[in-house]
Amino acid sequence: MLIGIIGKSNVGKSTFFNAATSQGVQTANFPFTTIEPNIGVAYVRTKCVCREFQVRDNPLHSMCIDGSRYIPIRILDIAGLVPDAHKGRGLGNQFLDSAREADALVHVVDAAGSTDLDGRAVSPGTGDPMRDVEFVLEEFDMWLVTNLKKNLERTSRDLQRTPDKTSKILSRLLSGLSVKENQIITSMNETRLDDKKVSSWSPSDLLLFCQTLRKLAKPMLVAANKADSITAESNLLRLKSLDSEVIPCISEAEVMLKIGSKKGMLRYLPGDSSFDINPKVLLREDQKRALLKVRAVLTKYGSTGVQQILNRVCFGLLGMIVIYPVEDENKLIDKKGNVLPDAYLLPKDSTAKELAGKVHEQLGQGFLYAIDVRSKQRVGAEYKLRDRDVIKIVSTTSRR
Numbered sequence: 001m002l003i004g005i006i007g008k009s010n011v012g013k014s015t016f017f018n019a020a021t022s023q024g025v026q027t028a029n030f031p032f033t034t035i036e037p038n039i040g041v042a043y044v045r046t047k048c049v050c051r052e053f054q055v056r057d058n059p060l061h062s063m064c065i066d067g068s069r070y071i072p073i074r075i076l077d078i079a080g081l082v083p084d085a086h087k088g089r090g091l092g093n094q095f096l097d098s099a100r101e102a103d104a105l106v107h108v109v110d111a112a113g114s115t116d117l118d119g120r121a122v123s124p125g126t127g128d129p130m131r132d133v134e135f136v137l138e139e140f141d142m143w144l145v146t147n148l149k150k151n152l153e154r155t156s157r158d159l160q161r162t163p164d165k166t167s168k169i170l171s172r173l174l175s176g177l178s179v180k181e182n183q184i185i186t187s188m189n190e191t192r193l194d195d196k197k198v199s200s201w202s203p204s205d206l207l208l209f210c211q212t213l214r215k216l217a218k219p220m221l222v223a224a225n226k227a228d229s230i231t232a233e234s235n236l237l238r239l240k241s242l243d244s245e246v247i248p249c250i251s252e253a254e255v256m257l258k259i260g261s262k263k264g265m266l267r268y269l270p271g272d273s274s275f276d277i278n279p280k281v282l283l284r285e286d287q288k289r290a291l292l293k294v295r296a297v298l299t300k301y302g303s304t305g306v307q308q309i310l311n312r313v314c315f316g317l318l319g320m321i322v323i324y325p326v327e328d329e330n331k332l333i334d335k336k337g338n339v340l341p342d343a344y345l346l347p348k349d350s351t352a353k354e355l356a357g358k359v360h361e362q363l364g365q366g367f368l369y370a371i372d373v374r375s376k377q378r379v380g381a382e383y384k385l386r387d388r389d390v391i392k393i394v395s396t397t398s399r400r
Contacts, residue, residue, distance in 0.1 A: 001073045001320070003042070003347060004102030004218075006140070008132050009080030009119025011110040012225040012251050014038070017077035019254035019306045022262075038077040043070035044314045045271045045307055046322050049388055050340055055332055057340035065269055066341075071322065071343050073314065076102060080119055081139050099140075100177045104218040104313045109133055111248065112229035113234055125231035130238055133222060140218075144210040148173060151367055152198060166198050179217045187213040222246040223309050228253070228297050244385045247312065249305025253294045257304065266291070271307030273298055319348040321387035325359050329373045329392040338353040346385065353381035366396030 004011050021040035031034070042378045048069035050057040063070040080325075099105065111157045113127035117135060151173040168187065171181040188194040191208050193201065224239055226232060227248035238247045257275055260266045265283070268275035275298070277283070277291065297304065314320050323344045326332045344358055357364025369378045373390035386390070 001314065001318065002076055002102050003191045003310070004076045004078055004099045004105045005108060006078050006099060007080060007108040007136060008110075008117065010115050010116070010121070011080070011108050011119070011132070013080065013108045015078055015251040015255060016106070016108050016223060016225060016249070016306065017075065018252040018260070019304070020075055020297055020310060022258050040075055040077070041072050042075040042272070042346070043072055044311050045070055045269075046311075046315075046343075047388075048340070048343075049324055049390060052267060053340075053390075055339050057332075058338050059167060059343065060338055060341045062343045068269060068271075069322070069343050070270070071345055073310070073345070075310075078343050081136055086273055096243040099218070102218060103178065104317050105218050106223050106309060106313060107133065107136060107220050107244070108223045110226055110237070111224035111239065112226040113231055114226070114229070119224050124229060125398060129224070129235050130242075133239070133242060133244075137214075141211050141214055144214060145206055147177070148210060151204065166194070168196065174213075175218070179213065179224075183213060183216040185221075186216060219313075220244050220269055221313055221317060223305065225251055225354050227301065227305065228293070245312065245316075247305050247309050248301055249309060250294075250301075251304070251306060254304040254306040256290060256294060259289070271303060271311070273302050287346050314345065320345045321348055321350070321385060321389075323350075323355055323385055324388070324390045325355060326373065326390060326392055329371050329376065329390075332390065334371070340390075351381060352383040352385065352391065352393070355385060356395060359393060360397075362397045363393055363395045368394045368396060369397050370377065370394065 005017055007013050017038060017040065020042040046069050048057065048064045048067050050064060051067050056066050059069070064309060069164060076098065108133050109129040110127060111129055112124050113129055114124040115127050116122050117131065167181050167185045170184045174184070185194075187209055190212050191205070193205055193209055196205070202342070222239060222242060222244050224236055224246055225230070227236060228250045232248075236246070236248055254270070257266070257268045258270070261268045264278060265281045266275050266277045269364065275295075281293070323346055324340050325338065325342055325344065331339070333339050340399050344355065346355060346358065352370040353364060353367045356367045356370070367381055369380060370383060371377070371392040372379055373392060
């Protein structure tokens with residue numbers, strides 16, 4: 001799973017990226033700090049099943065801390081957009097092209113209104129985050145339109161001769177954008193273009209289709225960054241009127257808490273609503289003041305918003321579920337004795353056989369049946385997995 005971080009320049013995207021990944025990328029208060037897209041690993045947080053089964057787990061590719069399982073996902077920090085980027089302004093389509101493989105998008109906006117459309121610093125409150133959201137969506141939609149239009153023009157003769165359905169044609173043309181055929185079909189139905197040949201679509205038809213497809217293929221959540229600013233209050237109320245879900249966040253506070261936790265100054269887990277200062281550490285006065293401000297943020301919003309955003313994208317927008325595969329349904333271990341070693345993120349309604357294929361291609365090919373560890377019941381290949389299922393896969397390969 002890949003989450004793309006988009007937005008205009010200088011709104012704190014790289015700070016959000018650092019807060020989510022604890023990976024130090026360059027941040028600065030000027031446009032185009034990020035030139036090449038940064039890819040890192042972030043984690044979504046969910047309640048682990050270890051305490052339910054009363055076992056002490058030792059995960060291999062995720063982490064379990066005090067009963068919370070942190071599961072890795074990929075996150076992409078895309079350089080900032082400016083108006084008319086789809087025409088090549090700024091660094092243009094280079095930025096938009098970076099988002100083509102993203103499964104979902106986090107749109108970071110400057111809730112404080114301290115930057116103009118080009119990402120230049122202005123007096124807080126004079127920038128308009130509502131307009132920022134509008135222009136970034138416009139750029140993304142026009143990028144889709146431009147890409148699809150070029151492909152349609154390139155294959156116009158083939159379109160006249162092919163017996164394929166329009167959805168299949170569009171699926172081929174948009175194959176590089178991680179767009180699924182069922183999303184194309186739904187978009188055509190919603191825009192009432194399903195009975196109209198693509199070759200006869202008007203410019204407004206094309207734009208409407210791309211707008212609808214973007215919402216399905218690249219679902220988006222708005223991260224209202226710098227929410228602790230005084231000038232953010234009124235803007236947050238305005239942003240709530242958007243079609244997209246809006247979550248206030250303070251990326252700098254999350255970075256500060258993670259640094260403090262790493263240095264042993266305090267105890268904090270990403271997503272917590274509070275933190276504890278290590279009584280053995282002597283803090284400077286400026287550190288005390290900074291932590292008081294962070295505590296006020298947590299009291300007001302319940303968290304810094306960073307972990308909430310990652311979780312909401314994964315489990316809300318993308319509808320993922322968490323599955324724990326094991327090889328021994330009694331001890332909950334793998335062949336090497338690791339307890340609850342893996343936690344897989346899968347789309348809702350994934351089947352037992354699909355899980356087997358994710359664990360290992362040969363397991364999927366030789367799938368016989370699965371065992372629901374809670375009920376000890378056998379389930380078949382088409383069994384629809386449920387969130388937090390603990391599953392043993394039985395395959396011809398696993399019997400060797």
